[in-house]
Amino acid sequence: MIYLIKTHFEIKETIVTILADSDLFIEIAKKELAAGRFIVENYIAENPFFEVTLEAYEPDPSAHPLICRMIDAANTFGIGPMSTVAGVIAEAAVLKMKEAGATVAVIDNGGDIALYNAGTKPLVIGIYAGKSNVRNLGFSIEPSSEILGICTSSGTVGHSISFGISDAAIIFSKNVALSDAAATALGNALKEQGKENIEKALDVVKVPEIDGAVLIEGNDIGIWGKVPKIVKANVNYDLITKGE
Template sequence: MKEHYHLKETIVSIHADDASHVEAAKEAIGFHRSLLENYIRRDPYFQVTLEPHSCMEEAPEVARRMVDASNTMGLGPMSAVAGTIASLAVEAMVEAGASFALVDNGGDIAYITDRQIVVGIYAGESAVKNVGFVLEPVDRVVGICTSSGTVGPSISFGMADAAVVFSENVSLADSAATALSNATDTGKEAVEKAFKVLDRIEGISGALVVQGEYIGMWGNIPDLRRASVDYDCITKG
């Protein structure tokens, strides 16, 4: 089953086999959003800075994960918010008994799966269309996160149509995708150079960049195959 869930700025698609697992995800999103909102009231700079930041000692887990990931990539904490919320939601689904669970938070995806699934790549007006990643079964929560300089409302200083990062740390995948998108200019050589921002970053297994007609790949990524990418299935506001 699939449910579209909207809570303030958080707009997600929740995929599960059981309604109770969907409810677990929704409860987790509400809980961790509330903790984060309360924390930001005490530390407003946390929400607006685009540079590395530090946490107060009593910061909630959601804020700590965001800071750890974003500091690794040299960015502000909010670069990891979507992936972190998605990861916490899937973790709650697993605690509720799920062996298949996927939360897509605007292109930042956390999942665990007991079956092969295909996740499509949406790169806006790029010539690269109807391509998807074949994701094999995995028994732990992992992430596939996407950022773009040409698609969606997120802040980006680059020209990537899609910058995708894979990691077992979903928060890190989110922040790294932002950094990769920021580093992407136009043209084949620019795509190749963009991956330098991922050098020596532990915990990232692979990445892909789509820019115009070009696709660049780095590290280990899942197999690609032709797939029908339905715009109406994309999680968006």
């Protein structure tokens, strides 16, 4: 049986929950999260427009690979690269944990999750859709040798920029940076209530490398692609990773 350790960690605006099967991997995650922030902060210091633009950013082959990954993912949807920052930093940290020998490694960076589950049992990730009546449900994530991105954007929850009205726009992809960008794009796409508008919004994320998507607004849910099994879950909303 694998016993998991859960830790809350904050560094400046980055507020995360880390889950792993050893304290060693928790410390690796903290170090890598700090390193990721340092890379992004340094690039912004030299390229301030990178932080504020909400549109596609000119590729920069000379930049650090993490920065290039952010730009590539965001440009897929024509949005600003900072839309990917939580996912890409979480992904880099989970990759380091995996390389160090972790069996289970999860980082929830404000609702943008990088998950590696090479254990023997599924992990259940709860769904948080604010004031929506969609509650106490989760996704059952089966064991896999690959890292999975589960990223969420919302027009009604949290402080991140969204130009839509969704309670939760959830994306699944093995490219966590792309998952993060797609969640933002999907959330932006839903401007009006109604099942037909949800279906139309989902068209935005039907691109290569996106496995599946779930879009929740009020009592309505739209699902596209390959989505993990949805199960009943006792979701403790006080434990959700979020800032003040």
